[in-house]
Amino acid sequence: MKARFTAALAALLFSAISIVPAAAQTRRETDADGRPVATEGSSRAGRTRGGRQPAAPSPEQIRASAQEQAALANTNCQVSEAKLLGTTAGNTSVYEIACAAGPGFILETKIPPTATSCILLAYSAETLRARDPAADPGPQCTIAANADTQKFLREYAVQAGVACTVDQVKVLGQSTDGAVMYEAGCSDGAGFWLKQLNNAWTKIPCIQVLAENGTCDFTTTAENAAFVKAYFAGSEAASCDVTEARLMGRNANGVFYEAKCANGDGVIARLNAENIVQQVYPCATAQQIGGGCKLTTPSAAAPAPTGGRP
Incomplete structure (x- = not known):
């Protein structure tokens, strides 16, 4: 095979972002005399000179800020809904956004902003929890449109x-x-x-x-056989009722498939770049084609001829 797509895959795991929830930052509490007291997420810098917390941003302001960050992060997302999740220890803000089309993101207002797809965050969380049920996967998408x-x-x-x-x-x-x-x-x-x-x-x-030694959990042997059988339609190999098939490889002459037929025989077919059958080799005489047939049992294949080319 010229290109191998199924090399070892690494799990996409994202470090948990530690954030102070937005609600905690805007909550105000008072002491017995009615004076403001510090609460979780509050700081001297975050309060006004009069000791009051600044007003929480409106939903419209949150969406406008999130849209700006989404554009800077090159998400191509037209924000339809946004939620301010909180701030990090690095004083960046974290948003969840839903998009008019496509999946949403978790945004962090770094320079430049980072955007992580809700799909990949859900995958990362599932992978982490499979390894350790107590693991903290960090913020996840909860807006209904992202579910x-x-x-x-x-x-x-x-x-x-x-x-x-x-x-x-x-x-x-x-x-x-x-x-x-x-x-x-x-x-x-x-x-x-x-x-x-x-x-x-x-x-x-x-x-x-x-x-290429990968696996497909959602595709059966019969479905792969039907995939190859469709290529055989209208060719010399059309009479083979394919029950099992494999891709053998390709070279400058084309791509080679082996097919096992319902009657016990088998063939190797060479296809061109347009997936049109160019040549068919019965398994009984195809030992020199890519190592020969592997799906047809020896008893089903006739002995190879002696001498000459198959």
Whole structure:
């Protein structure tokens, strides 16, 4: 294989942000004489000269500030709802935002601001808690519009060009080049791995993932067989009722698939760049093609001819 998409994936884990909740910063308490007293999250610098806490920002002000930070973070998010979660020890503010289209983010007003997708935060929290149920994953998205992460993941699959009916998607982790990897499963066919890098998408069929020693939890052997059988339509290999298939590899002449047929025979097919079958080799005579057939049992394949090229 020329490119390997299924190299070891690292878990996407985010350090928990320690924040003082916004509510704690704006809460006012008084002593027995009615004078303001310091509460959690308050400081001398945060109070007015008269000893009063500054007024809490309005929802409109919070959304305007969050929109500014979202733009600086290059999120392409038109903020539809925003929540001020609090401030950090570094005196940065932390917001949760929902977007008019696509998943929301947790924003921190660093220079430049950082934006972490609600989808990836949920994945990180799930991974951390699987390792340690008591782990603190930090702020999570709670705005109702951000709750349905599967909806956003299915939208990712559409953006990546997956044409099937997507019914399951999950985050896989991060590849060595910094791309975020996802797996998408289909209710009507084989699934894909999806690679997102610099806002560009690449889709990798699960049959290729398996050839590169990866795994696809949402795709069955039968679905991969149907994926290859569709390529065989109208070719010499069309008579093979494919029950199992594998991607063998590719070279300058094309890409090679092995297919096991329902009658016990098998074939190797060479396809061109347009996935059109160019040549078919019966397993019985294909020992020299990429090491021969692996899915057809020796008893089902006839002995190889002696002498000459197959």
